[in-house]
Amino acid sequence: MKRILALISLLIVLAAWVVPTDVLAQRRGGSFGGSRGGRSFGRSTRGAPRSFGGTRTQPGSKAPSQPGAGFRSSSSKNSFGGSRLSRSTDYTSRYGVPRRTETRTFTGANGTRSNYVINQYGGMGDGFMMGYMLGAVPWYWSMPFHPAFYYSRPYAVVNSDGSTGVYPGTFQWGTLILSLFVIAAIGYIVYVWIRNKRRRLNFASAYNSNDDARKSSFM
Amino acid sequence: MAEFSIEGNGRIERTALYFNGQQLDGMREVFVNVTEDGEFDVLLMYTGADGQSYTKNVFTDYLDNIRTEPPGFSEEEAQSMNLLTVSSDGTLESTIVLRNNEEQFGIVRLYVHIKAPSVQESGGLRSWFGGMKSIPERAEFVAEITYREDNGELTVESVF
Numbered sequence: 451m452k453r454i455l456a457l458i459s460l461l462i463v464l465a466a467w468v469v470p471t472d473v474l475a476q477r478r479g480g481s482f483g484g485s486r487g488g489r490s491f492g493r494s495t496r497g498a499p500r501s502f503g504g505t506r507t508q509p510g511s512k513a514p515s516q517p518g519a520g521f522r523s524s525s526s527k528n529s530f531g532g533s534r535l536s537r538s539t540d541y542t543s544r545y546g547v548p549r550r551t552e553t554r555t556f557t558g559a560n561g562t563r564s565n566y567v568i569n570q571y572g573g574m575g576d577g578f579m580m581g582y583m584l585g586a587v588p589w590y591w592s593m594p595f596h597p598a599f600y601y602s603r604p605y606a607v608v609n610s611d612g613s614t615g616v617y618p619g620t621f622q623w624g625t626l627i628l629s630l631f632v633i634a635a636i637g638y639i640v641y642v643w644i645r646n647k648r649r650r651l652n653f654a655s656a657y658n659s660n661d662d663a664r665k666s667s668f669m
Numbered sequence: 670m671a672e673f674s675i676e677g678n679g680r681i682e683r684t685a686l687y688f689n690g691q692q693l694d695g696m697r698e699v700f701v702n703v704t705e706d707g708e709f710d711v712l713l714m715y716t717g718a719d720g721q722s723y724t725k726n727v728f729t730d731y732l733d734n735i736r737t738e739p740p741g742f743s744e745e746e747a748q749s750m751n752l753l754t755v756s757s758d759g760t761l762e763s764t765i766v767l768r769n770n771e772e773q774f775g776i777v778r779l780y781v782h783i784k785a786p787s788v789q790e791s792g793g794l795r796s797w798f799g800g801m802k803s804i805p806e807r808a809e810f811v812a813e814i815t816y817r818e819d820n821g822e823l824t825v826e827s828v829f
Contacts, residue, residue, distance in 0.1 A: 665685065666685060667686040667693045667695075668682075668684060668783070669697065669716065
């Protein structure tokens with residue numbers, strides 16, 4: 451029974467581990483990243499569905515009239531995904547003013563040119579952000595042994611001038627804790643397996659090394 | 670007539686089985702239940718020379734791939750042990766029971782059940798998914814003879 455419970459727990463944790471947390475955060479529709487204390491932007495209630503919160507009445511989240519701007523359009527415009535911001539202040543209010551800002555122009559697959567305002571804060575997230583912007587993410591970034599695994603995808607917001615502001619991904623404490631839990635669970639399973647194997651070997655060797663047992667007909 | 674003997678002092682580690690004078694090896698379990706009512710079970714469960722498990726009736730079946738070994742206990746050691754011998758051709762009428770080479774009379778029931786403890790084998794990954802349940806078997810050592818006394822009373826004596 452203990453084993454079954456342990457196995458079910460492990461499967462649940464593994465499932466949660468495999469699903470990218472930033473994707474979950476996007477679906478949640480409240481706070482982006484989902485790791486900074488769980489506070490939602492726009493005064494929406496923590497954990498409450500966005501449809502029932504107060505975000506639509508927020509001035510910044512109002513759908514802009516010009517095409518290509520706004521949350522939904524920015525989501526489809528960015529090739530690297532992870533657009534969770536409706537306003538740039540959502541990010542800067544948490545992480546402060548970027549240390550460095552540069553504007554780059556990228557040409558899309560259909561030849562359209564887009565201006566990206568890249569905001570760098572001087573951490574590991576900067577490097578990962580550039581990797582995501584290049585479009586090809588190495589497979590090992592999705593592996594727990596790579597730091598990128600513990601960072602969310604970069605955040606993007608469509609500015610009023612039509613350019614796309616990009617902010618580096620943030621460290622996901624939830625992913626780290628989950629990873630540690632999974633690693634600990636795997637380690638525990640291996641430990642139990644080795645311990646049981648050792649016990650069996652000890653029993654068998656103790657029985658066979660017994661002088662009487664060698665004389666006995668029983669094995 | 671075949672002769673099947675059990676020699677020991679009450680512990681599995683010091684129990685030897687003999688078939689026609691040869692000491693047997695690789696035994697897992699021995700079960701003897703012979704009653705005056707006609708029950709006649711003398712069964713051996715052993716691991717043969719080919720590694721397979723066998724269950725055989727000592728007096729009626731051929732003991733396939735059975736392993737034998739040289740006598741393990743010396744004469745001196747044997748003196749401190751008890752010897753139970755069943756000599757039979759597989760029928761109750763021809764069966765003679767001897768304790769320490771003394772023929773016994775008035776037996777109502779002879780019951781012996783000796784089982785070696787099992788070494789729990791690993792079920793691997795399957796055991797984690799509940800597909801393989803291995804229940805460790807404990808050692809068992811019962812050997813007793815029920816006699817009918819002259820006055821008609823039944824008495825049970827332990828053999829070893």
